[in-house]
Amino acid sequence: MKEHNTIKRGLLVLCLGAMRMTHILAQSAQGIDQATSEVQSYVDPIANLIIAIGAVVGLIGGIRVYIKWQSGDQDTQKALMGWFGACLFLILVGVVIRAFFG
Numbered sequence: 001m002k003e004h005n006t007i008k009r010g011l012l013v014l015c016l017g018a019m020r021m022t023h024i025l026a027q028s029a030q031g032i033d034q035a036t037s038e039v040q041s042y043v044d045p046i047a048n049l050i051i052a053i054g055a056v057v058g059l060i061g062g063i064r065v066y067i068k069w070q071s072g073d074q075d076t077q078k079a080l081m082g083w084f085g086a087c088l089f090l091i092l093v094g095v096v097i098r099a100f101f102g
Helices: 002-071 076-101
Strands: none
Touching: 002 076
């Protein structure tokens, strides 16, 4: 008789634990959904900001390369590739962020 009560208590504890775990998992899923929607609300402004920074870097780089070219500097091609690479990187980062998180 004592073993029978122990088994009942064990099953009761197991069922209560399973119900509590289901409740915890439901709360964590709701939290993950909320975090996902919050991150998605920031994606477009951040991606636009990065693309705008890339455009400004491109303009500044173009002006600096033009000044180097006009002054007859021999390092014009190296400067052009550096500024162009920086501009391209920033624009692609904005696009990739939007594609990955948006």
